[in-house]
Amino acid sequence: MYRQEGIGKKHLAILEKIKANLEKLNEKMDILIELRQVNEKDTLKLPDAPLDVITLLNMPDHLRKTAVAICRNGRATAEEIANQTNRARAMESSYLNQLVIMGYIKKQRKGKKTQFYLAKDGGELL
Amino acid sequence: MSKLIVVHSYKGGTGKTIMSVNLAALFAKRGKKVAIFDLDFRAPSLFAILRAETRVWLNDYLNKKCEINNVLIDLSSRISGEGKLYAGLADPSPAAMQDMATKGSEWGKRVLSRLISLKEELIGVQKFDYIIFDTSPGLQYSSMNAIVLADLVVLTTTGDCSDVNGTKRMLSEFYTMWETKTGLVINKVLDDEARSNNAEYVKRIEEEYNVPLLGAMPCFCEVLKAEGRYLFPQDKPDHPFTGLLYEIADRIEKKHYTLTCGIQKHHQNTV
Ligand SMILES: Nc1ncnc2c1ncn2[C@@H]1O[C@H](COP(=O)(O)OP(=O)(O)OP(=O)(O)O)[C@@H](O)[C@H]1O
Ligand SMILES: [Mg+2]
Numbered sequence: 001m002y003r004q005e006g007i008g009k010k011h012l013a014i015l016e017k018i019k020a021n022l023e024k025l026n027e028k029m030d031i032l033i034e035l036r037q038v039n040e041k042d043t044l045k046l047p048d049a050p051l052d053v054i055t056l057l058n059m060p061d062h063l064r065k066t067a068v069a070i071c072r073n074g075r076a077t078a079e080e081i082a083n084q085t086n087r088a089r090a091m092e093s094s095y096l097n098q099l100v101i102m103g104y105i106k107k108q109r110k111g112k113k114t115q116f117y118l119a120k121d122g123g124e125l126l
Numbered sequence: 127m128s129k130l131i132v133v134h135s136y137k138g139g140t141g142k143t144i145m146s147v148n149l150a151a152l153f154a155k156r157g158k159k160v161a162i163f164d165l166d167f168r169a170p171s172l173f174a175i176l177r178a179e180t181r182v183w184l185n186d187y188l189n190k191k192c193e194i195n196n197v198l199i200d201l202s203s204r205i206s207g208e209g210k211l212y213a214g215l216a217d218p219s220p221a222a223m224q225d226m227a228t229k230g231s232e233w234g235k236r237v238l239s240r241l242i243s244l245k246e247e248l249i250g251v252q253k254f255d256y257i258i259f260d261t262s263p264g265l266q267y268s269s270m271n272a273i274v275l276a277d278l279v280v281l282t283t284t285g286d287c288s289d290v291n292g293t294k295r296m297l298s299e300f301y302t303m304w305e306t307k308t309g310l311v312i313n314k315v316l317d318d319e320a321r322s323n324n325a326e327y328v329k330r331i332e333e334e335y336n337v338p339l340l341g342a343m344p345c346f347c348e349v350l351k352a353e354g355r356y357l358f359p360q361d362k363p364d365h366p367f368t369g370l371l372y373e374i375a376d377r378i379e380k381k382h383y384t385l386t387c388g389i390q391k392h393h394q395n396t397v
Contacts, residue, residue: 052235052238053274120243
């Protein structure tokens with residue numbers, strides 16, 4: 001009984017540590033994304049509408065789940081996506097940031113909220 | 127709530143078009159604002175079924191030649207009541223069909239983002255209650271895109287053994303990739319046991335496919351004879367086909383009826 005409790009606490013401490021690391025990772029990715037946005041013109045040009053079914057099919061399961069949720073919602077916060085995927089918000093933020101860095105989705109701060117949306121080609125007609 | 131409903135099947139001729147059109151008419155009859163689109167570019171059929179005139183097609187929207195409002199045809203006058211019914215048609219000219227069939231991968235990449243824009247505009251901005259996509263059978267490019275975006279897929283199938291087998295494989299090997307909410311409609315059933323109020327039958331089907339059953343539809347000569355001429359909820363309100371359609375619509379609309387397919391649950395557990 002006592003032993004189990006001890007292990008429980010230990011696990012909890014490890015989980016807390018993982019979570020803290022994840023938050024730190026997210027902060028680093030945030031900085032990376034911001035730097036990218038500043039240097040947008042210098043970095044290599046990404047394709048027009050980069051997310052399609054075949055690209056989605058080739059993604060690893062955990063990222064596809066996040067990307068599909070963005071496709072279905074159009075625009076959403078990490079919290080909203082986490083509610084739909086039943087995963088922790090910190091985890092979802094990390095996946096969303098990875099998708100931003102890969103150029104598949106975009107990130108935009110609106111007041112206190114940070115929203116993610118699909119990187120689409122311009123609205124003008126051909 | 128399921129906003130974007132995609133009607134799909136493994137094989138052709140399972141009743142997707144008839145189901146899409148009549149579900150759209152039914153929701154409009156219930157006072158909803160509904161748009162139905164023909165995503166079957168391989169064999170367009172809504173223009174003939176709905177007998178609607180247009181010069182602007184869904185093809186043009188996907189090709190970025192126009193806005194979605196140019197494509198929508200207002201058919202609300204065909205339905206009594208306050209509801210609204212609009213349709214967007216696939217271009218049935220052989221040249222357009224050929225054009226769609228030979229589009230390269232660059233174009234293919236645009237479709238998903240155009241369909242996302244369509245959904246955002248109609249549901250987010252214009253406050254449509256339902257968008258219904260009638261699709262090509264199997265894993266056609268346009269159908270795959272529709273499945274990815276669907277809030278609910280109504281998967282129609284018949285008792286035909288090659289259809290049953292293919293439908294199951296498509297569910298377990300393709301639908302699970304997207305964790306798509308799916309409800310099954312067994313169409314053109316011949317035996318009397320096959321009723322959605324027969325608990326044993328429902329259990330057997332749901333276990334077999336691992337997907338909730340929305341309804342089982344017998345083969346009706348009048349449906350075949352109508353050749354799509356009628357909007358059943360409006361023109362034949364007392365026909366048993368209409369009655370069963372209402373049951374299916376109820377299951378779709380019931381907010382607490384979660385259409386979580388078994389495969390999907392299993393999938394979640396493993397994450
Ligand atoms: N329950 C039914 N009873 C009788 N006839 C039916 C029934 N459901 C569909 N049909 C008939 O079956 C034929 C095929 O139906 P429908 O065109 O809706 O199928 P579909 O899945 O859209 O086909 P496709 O894959 O070619 O697009 C039509 O002639 C239709 O009237
Ligand atoms: Mg059809």
